[in-house]
Amino acid sequence: MTGMNHGRREALKKMGYAAIAVGVYWKAPSLLASHAPTAPVAVGTCKTYNPAELLSTLGRMFDQLGGLKRIVSGKTVAIKINLTGAPTYRVGYLPLGDTHYTNPQVITAAVHLIGKAGAKRIRILESSWSSAYPLEETLLQADFDPRQIESAAPNVEFENTNFLGKGKKYSRLVVPFGGYVFPAYELNHSYSDCDVFVSMAKMKEHETTGITLSMKNCFGITPCSIYGASAGIDDPDENPKGGRGLLHSGTRQPSKIAPAELDTTTPRQGGYRVPRAVADLIAARPVDLQIVDGVKSLSGGEGPWAPGIAPVQPGLLVAGTNPVATDTVCMKLMGLDPMADRGTHPFETSDNMLRLAEEAGIGTRNLNRIEVIGARINDVALNYTDQRRVSLMRHGSLPTRGIFSALT
Amino acid sequence: MSSELIPMRWPPQWRNSSALQRLSNTHINCLLIENPDSQHSVVEQAQRNGIRVIHETQLPGITVIKGEWPGAKLSRSDNRDTASSGPTGLPWVDSNGWKARLAAALNPKSTVWVDVTPRDPPPRSYPLCVADVAACGGAWIISLDDQLAAGIERGDSEPVETWKGLIESVEFFATHNYWSAYLRAAVVGVMSSFSGDNEASSGEVLNLLARTTEQYRIIPNESFSANSLSGLQAVLCPDSDPPGAGLRKPLLDFVQTGGLLITRSAWDGVPGTPANWDHPRYAGRVFGRGRIAVAKSDDAADPYLVANDTVALVSHRFDLLRFWDAGSVNAYLSEAPDGNRAIVQMVFYAREMNGKMATGGPENATVRVAGRYRTARLLTCDKQPATLGQPDDHGVGMLIDGDSVELHLPSLSHYAAVELGV
Numbered sequence: 003m004t005g006m007n008h009g010r011r012e013a014l015k016k017m018g019y020a021a022i023a024v025g026v027y028w029k030a031p032s033l034l035a036s037h038a039p040t041a042p043v044a045v046g047t048c049k050t051y052n053p054a055e056l057l058s059t060l061g062r063m064f065d066q067l068g069g070l071k072r073i074v075s076g077k078t079v080a081i082k083i084n085l086t087g088a089p090t091y092r093v094g095y096l097p098l099g100d101t102h103y104t105n106p107q108v109i110t111a112a113v114h115l116i117g118k119a120g121a122k123r124i125r126i127l128e129s130s131w132s133s134a135y136p137l138e139e140t141l142l143q144a145d146f147d148p149r150q151i152e153s154a155a156p157n158v159e160f161e162n163t164n165f166l167g168k169g170k171k172y173s174r175l176v177v178p179f180g181g182y183v184f185p186a187y188e189l190n191h192s193y194s195d196c197d198v199f200v201s202m203a204k205m206k207e208h209e210t211t212g213i214t215l216s217m218k219n220c221f222g223i224t225p226c227s228i229y230g231a232s233a234g235i236d237d238p239d240e241n242p243k244g245g246r247g248l249l250h251s252g253t254r255q256p257s258k259i260a261p262a263e264l265d266t267t268t269p270r271q272g273g274y275r276v277p278r279a280v281a282d283l284i285a286a287r288p289v290d291l292q293i294v295d296g297v298k299s300l301s302g303g304e305g306p307w308a309p310g311i312a313p314v315q316p317g318l319l320v321a322g323t324n325p326v327a328t329d330t331v332c333m334k335l336m337g338l339d340p341m342a343d344r345g346t347h348p349f350e351t352s353d354n355m356l357r358l359a360e361e362a363g364i365g366t367r368n369l370n371r372i373e374v375i376g377a378r379i380n381d382v383a384l385n386y387t388d389q390r391r392v393s394l395m396r397h398g399s400l401p402t403r404g405i406f407s408a409l410t
Numbered sequence: 411m412s413s414e415l416i417p418m419r420w421p422p423q424w425r426n427s428s429a430l431q432r433l434s435n436t437h438i439n440c441l442l443i444e445n446p447d448s449q450h451s452v453v454e455q456a457q458r459n460g461i462r463v464i465h466e467t468q469l470p471g472i473t474v475i476k477g478e479w480p481g482a483k484l485s486r487s488d489n490r491d492t493a494s495s496g497p498t499g500l501p502w503v504d505s506n507g508w509k510a511r512l513a514a515a516l517n518p519k520s521t522v523w524v525d526v527t528p529r530d531p532p533p534r535s536y537p538l539c540v541a542d543v544a545a546c547g548g549a550w551i552i553s554l555d556d557q558l559a560a561g562i563e564r565g566d567s568e569p570v571e572t573w574k575g576l577i578e579s580v581e582f583f584a585t586h587n588y589w590s591a592y593l594r595a596a597v598v599g600v601m602s603s604f605s606g607d608n609e610a611s612s613g614e615v616l617n618l619l620a621r622t623t624e625q626y627r628i629i630p631n632e633s634f635s636a637n638s639l640s641g642l643q644a645v646l647c648p649d650s651d652p653p654g655a656g657l658r659k660p661l662l663d664f665v666q667t668g669g670l671l672i673t674r675s676a677w678d679g680v681p682g683t684p685a686n687w688d689h690p691r692y693a694g695r696v697f698g699r700g701r702i703a704v705a706k707s708d709d710a711a712d713p714y715l716v717a718n719d720t721v722a723l724v725s726h727r728f729d730l731l732r733f734w735d736a737g738s739v740n741a742y743l744s745e746a747p748d749g750n751r752a753i754v755q756m757v758f759y760a761r762e763m764n765g766k767m768a769t770g771g772p773e774n775a776t777v778r779v780a781g782r783y784r785t786a787r788l789l790t791c792d793k794q795p796a797t798l799g800q801p802d803d804h805g806v807g808m809l810i811d812g813d814s815v816e817l818h819l820p821s822l823s824h825y826a827a828v829e830l831g832v
Binding site: 090091092094095134135136138139142143145168240241306 | 688690715718722725726727729732733734735736774776778801805818
């Protein structure tokens with residue numbers, strides 16, 4: 003099956019669902035892609051996690067996007083941060099916020115600015131790895147201080163969305179275009195009990211999907227109680243353990259409380275399924291604001307377990323209001339091609355989730371249609387692949403856990 | 411080791427008294443000989459060498475407990491080591507440490523020996539067996555499997571190396587026996603009868619709580635004293651029946667002054683007002699400056715849940731030790747009576763490599779220790795002590811961060827200790 007033919011056929015089918023769902027004219031994917039929404043993306047340089055530097059840089063970027071007040075004033079704002087994997091793993095001796103977790107200072111600065119812009123309530127969300135304990139406990143294990151985040155603005159709360167959590171029931175969020183993998187997802191109430199949804203991601207590559215930015219961060223909104231290794235066949239496991247193997251591999255269906263897959267004959271492969279699930283999820287739970295932490299990060303993979311990783315220091319922050327447009331700019335800043343498709347770097351074994359989202363009409367990946375504000379891409383881009391090579395030369399082998407110590 | 415006697419079960423294959431030369435220049439000073447009548451020459455020579463020979467039935471002042479061979483449960487699968495896991499998906503670890511600590515708490519005037527018969531153990535795990543018990547203040551009755559004893563007797567190189575590694579570990583703990591005077595730091599007290607219907611479940615709670623590296627104090631109901639709760643953040647009462655009336659007042663006093671009481675069973679008339687908690691298994695009450703968490707049902711009684719719920723209810727905010735990339739580790743923090751020094755002892759049962767578990771210690775563990783320390787010295791059984799200062803080119807060293815220090819450790823084997831100075 004060729005990616006393009008299959009993708010086109012698949013998108014046509016989905017668009018048919020979308021036409022039924024929203025009562026609009028059916029459009030070919032190419033037409034939808036060319037008309038996919040766009041939005042400005044702000045790029046800021048920020049060399050350190052110094053709070054003053056972060057506040058001024060983020061503040062300027064939000065102003066460049068038209069100001070936070072219009073987005074968050076008087077609203078309940080939910081912020082999905084990125085804490086991938088267990089909080090007990092580091093890359094070498096480096097703090098988690100300097101490699102694969104959203105840095106706590108970035109969270110704190112953004113919370114402060116969102117609060118200052120008049121948010122009624124701010125909820126920090128993440129589905130903690132293999133846990134149903136409070137999110138604050140995961141933060142502490144990572145050596146983050148939740149009190150610092152909590153005190154950055156009035157009415158800040160935390161919720162671990164890996165299970166039912168504080169809600170009385172799960173929220174079913176329907177994929178408006180019909181869905182690539184599932185027609186709807188059962189999520190923790192926090193993703194529907196909010197007026198504004200923010201994806202606060204890390205600027206990283208990903209072993210399975212090539213990249214993980216503001217879109218892929220939303221893969222983690224799925225509760226492992228339903229979509230995880232320990233999920234019950236019929237009912238959710240409210241004490242979830244392990245990862246989202248079933249979403250990756252499709253070896254089984256989620257707990258019956260959630261809608262089953264649309265088509266179980268599709269490839270049972272992470273590179274096929276995960277990008278599609280991501281496109282589903284950002285359609286089902288639109289991302290109103292994206293903040294991508296690229297001050298310090300990781301190349302070659304999403305976490306310490308990925309082979310061939312190396313720490314990088316792009317010194318960048320990116321913000322936008324369309325996740326596809328934002329991730330397109332991020333990819334260019336990482337020295338990657340957002341138009342690349344399966345078989346080409348960084349999508350050697352994966353479909354391009356940006357293409358899938360674009361074809362679903364969520365946003366454009368055509369850089370010519372995206373207004374980039376602030377730093378110029380060519381002036382500040384940092385080629386992740388080259389950075390890994392530099393690391394290779396310095397260390398004699400591709401750094402993995404334990405071989406290197408300090409940021410190169 | 412708290413005991414002055416360092417015991418070894420004499421291998422029956424070592425029939426010649428010349429084998430006693432293997433013990434010269436070691437701290438092994440006590441032999442358990444199964445049939446002393448048939449080993450006259452060994453017994454006599456041992457006694458001439460100042461080694462005490464005892465029969466297993468003659469152990470005054472010594473509490474002997476049965477143990478199991480320590481280590482992570484690793485099995486061979488597709489030619490790779492894989493771990494048998496517990497309910498978390500983390501590898502299951504057998505350790506005698508908690509048993510030694512419990513025996514010492516129940517028999518405070520007694521020395522604790524742990525009797526573990528090796529049955530086809532991996533040779534490199536002998537030093538682990540020593541450290542697993544010694545780090546908890548007890549002593550393993552050194553016992554060799556038949557193959558190892560015979561190999562040493564023949565002078566085969568691999569068994570002799572295993573013997574040397576074992577002796578290195580024994581010597582290390584004998585040299586540092588002054589640590590037994592240090593006071594164990596604790597965040598949580600585990601209070602139980604540790605007997606009858608509660609014996610198995612409370613023991614398993616101790617075992618699994620150790621796996622979280624939460625620092626705890628064992629408080630048998632019968633030996634409760636005014637000092638039992640001093641310095642603790644929380645007390646866990648895992649027994650199915652509530653503590654007796656005599657213990658109720660000091661426990662509630664502890665709560666009133668800011669402590670957390672976690673109890674499995676509902677007390678009649680638990681004081682305080684309902685707390686605004688969202689916990690699936692515990693109902694919360696506020697009493698004075700503290701809190702009481704009462705299990706809602708027997709669903710909360712599973713020892714794994716009890717241990718992990720306790721850690722979360724207390725909060726990682728109060729962690730005395732916090733690890734990254736340490737693999738399967740049990741760790742113990744204790745402080746010198748003068749408060750100027752502390753020792754972190756770490757026993758490593760398995761490490762993780764590329765997503766698979768393997769025996770041995772970690773490559774690059776980090777441990778955060780709560781406290782204002784300024785110096786750190788790394789001690790292992792097989793290498794010279796090393797100062798941990800500013801991180802070196804490999805990142806190994808110490809970072810001082812206000813009220814805590816972060817220790818970046820080099821590649822380690824089964825055991826390491828870090829001596830901290832203020």
